[in-house]
Amino acid sequence: MFYRATSIVPVLVLAALFPACAAEKRASELELKTERVIIFKDGYSLIIKRGTATSDKAGEVFTDEVPDAAVLGSFWATPDQGRLISMVAGWKTTKDSAEKQLPCTQLLEILLANKGKSAKIELHDKAIFSGVIREVLVDKSEAAVPAAQFELLDLASPTATKPSPAILPSRVSRLVPEPSTAVHTLTTVSGSNFVLRTDEGDVLLPVTQVRTISVKDMQTTLAKTLTTTKRTKRLSFKLEGAEKKQSLAIMYFRPGIRWIPTYRVSLSDKQDKKATISLQAELLNEAEDLEDVPVDIVVGVPNFRFRGTPSPLVLEATLRNALAEAAPDLMGNGSQQFSNAMYSQRSGEFRREQAGANAGAQGTINLPGELTGTGAQDLFVYSLPKLTLGHGERIAVPIFTAETTYRDIYTWEVHATKTDNAAAPSGSGAASPLTLSKNEVWHQIMLTNNTSVPWTTGAVMIMQGNQPLAQELLTYTPPKDEVRVPVTVSVDTRGSLTEKETSRELKSLTWDGYNYARIDREMKLDLCNNKALDIEAEITLRVGGKATKATHDGSITLGDFNPADWVQYRGQPAVNNSSTIVWKVKLKPGDNFEPSVQYHHFTRH
Incomplete structure (x- = not known):
């Protein structure tokens, strides 16, 4: 059966690809295996590997499995026996060649693939020649592999990008690996003429004048050489003892x-x-x-x-x-x-x-x-x-x-802030513009870590x-400790707060050339249990000023000035404290808890 190829056929789509055989590993190349990984919560880990190889005449072994990241001072290699003389990191360029059967994409390649076969050639001027394709006059050169042929050659695309992670569909999700950085070249052919041996003798024909070609069992693929050039990292280890089996442990601390x-x-x-x-x-x-x-x-x-x-x-x-x-x-x-x-x-x-x-x-x-x-x-x-x-x-x-x-606890966190108004020269002054940052009672649970x-x-x-x-x-909880975890805002437990000024002393303090008035206040809180069960409650009040007395065994803690306690504060931070008062109480259904605290603060006038 004869097949006819014409000069207008652009591409043949069938190819028989034969993978090249991988080169055997050299005896001095370490076969590394990860022995243990220690992972931390901040995204860093310690990798421990071990490899075996036979050192060469210079006492060296090597590996091309160099990590892409490691922290300064954390990369160590330790031989099982003897000592490590040196560890060298560098780049090595390698070239691998393999024959690939690729589809013929031009008439010149069809002629070359069917060299030695009988063919019938028809030219554009209708002249017909029959004979054996004796020779195809071509020049061979190396050219970069076109992007369109990467998939055909089973090569990683240089333009492939890593997709952004999506919502994981399961407990394990695979992402696209990093794109290859290897350089691939392929042999190409160019030429203008070929020789056809006919009964009358050899005829030199121009390829561009061929209109059609007919060949029995036409070969439509052509063997081309694929050359892959890689610039890879290499770690070389010089050890005591030449041509000796060596075992080496490698560890490094890295992100990822x-x-x-x-x-x-x-x-x-x-x-x-x-x-x-x-x-x-x-x-x-x-x-x-x-x-x-x-x-x-x-x-x-x-x-x-x-x-x-x-x-x-x-x-x-x-x-x-x-x-x-x-x-x-x-x-x-x-x-x-x-x-x-x-x-x-x-x-x-x-x-x-x-x-x-x-x-x-x-x-x-x-x-x-x-x-x-x-x-x-x-x-x-x-x-x-x-x-x-x-x-x-x-x-x-x-x-x-x-x-x-666990146990339930209801917490009311009260942060009372106020504007630093100037004190009036007489009278009670302006009303305290007291503001609560939040007025929510939270239901929380106290979990006991009774494990080891x-x-x-x-x-x-x-x-x-x-x-x-x-x-x-x-949050972190050692054994025998308790940890508090918020659950939700309790709508059946409500709190309210009122405040009044009890006294005022003008020019009570002079600081940095300014007079400060001392203003004494009393703050009352009211926590009501509207739930149908007994509750354990805790109130934490923070206010700008110095707390001096708290009812119902309130615990007072004095701290340094805190700007978050004030709005438009005009005075010196040294003259005012920040006070935190804590009350703990158990309330039955319908009970009210009404503690109070007396405190004072200084304001400039």
């Missing part, structure tokens, strides 16, 4: 892997005030593939002074944090709310107290046998089972489930049966 603690607290429907608390770790990996690797997650953040400075051994000018690029909402300033050291929420809301004698016995944690927790100085480590987590993946791993106790492990700061979902009650922040 983070764990986020999330809690679920299920409150009992009964009156026994029992709760079940569960912790899971949500891991984000934007660093490197982890395959069947033991993972430790750490409560606490280590002190790495040079965490923003790259190690020169990774050959990078800056410390790239791929996790911050892939998940900016989780790694931005707002993410620090999960830090154990940050409590920027409502005043007094997350106060922790030492549990009393009635805290109960130590709870039993339903830990799997292979999952344990150990203490390490000021850090606490949870050791997880072996995990497989690819670059760009997320995973959720249960840590523990424990039974604990600390609770790290993390988001918590509070449930009662199938009913969600709230989502809040559970």
Whole structure:
């Protein structure tokens, strides 16, 4: 059967592609395997790897698996035996060539692919020649691979971009890998003439004059050489002993892997005030593939002074944090709310107290046998089972489930601010423009950590049966302590506040050339329990001035001047304190609690 090709056929769409055989690894190239990963909440991790290889005649082994990020001073290599003489980081350029069968896209390539076959050639002037394609006169050269052929050659597109992370559809989500930086070239042919051997002799024909060509079993693909040039990093290690099997441990501290603690607290429907608390770790990996690797997650953040400075051994000018690029909402300033050291929420809301004698016995944690927790100085480590987590993946791993106790508490946080009005020369002066920042009574729960492990700061979902009650922040709580977690505003518990001036003394104080009047005030609070059950309540009042007396055993704490207590303050900060008064009380249904506090402040006149 004959096939006819014409000069107007643009592209042949069939190709037989044969992958090139990978070159064998050199004996001196380390076969690295990740032995352990220690992950911190701030997005940094310690990677520990081990590799084996046979050193060459110079006593050197090497690896091209150089991390793209590592913190200054954290990159270390330690041989199992002997000593490390030196570690060299550099760049190495390699070229790999492979034969690829690609579709013929021009008539010249059809002629070259069918060289040695019988052909019938028709020219544009209707002349017809029959014979064997003896020779195709071509020049071969190297050219960059067109972008359109990347998919055909199974190459990573140089223009591929990493998509921004979307809402994860499941507990594990794969993202697109980083684009390739290799340079690919392909052999190309050019020429104008070919030689056809006919019965009358060899005929030199111009390719541009060929109208059609007919060949039996026409070959439509042409072998071309694909050359891939890569500039890769290389770490070389010089060790004691030449041509000897060596085992080497490598560790480095890098950004890119983070764990986020999330809690679920299920409150009992009964009156026994029992709760079940569960912790899971949500891991984000934007660093490197982890395959069947033991993972430790750490409560606490280590002190790495040079965490923003790259190690020169990774050959990078800056410390790239791929996790911050892939998940900016989780790694931005707002993410620090999960830090154990940050409590920027409502005043007094997350106060922790030492549990009393009635805290109960130590709870039993339903830990799997292979999952344990150990203490390490000021850090606490949870050791997880072996995990497989690819670059760009997320995973959720249960840590523990424990039974604990809780109690309800109703808190009223009162912050009374006032305008710094000038005192009148006589009389009672202007009325105090008292303003409450908020007048809300919050229902909170006090959870007792009666387990043997600390609770790290993390988001918590509070449930009662199938009913969600709230989502809040559970702050760091060591064993035997209590933590306060807000649930919701209590609409059945209301508070009110009134204030009156009791005395005024003009020119009571002279400071920096100004006269200050002393104004004494009395503030009364009223908290009413409209619920159908007994409640435990706590009132916290903060006011600008010096509190001198509080009824109902109120606890007074004096602090330095706080500008948040005042509006348009005109005086010297040194003349006024900031006072915090706390009352604790138990109220029966319908009861009112009416404490009062006497305080004074100075205002310039």
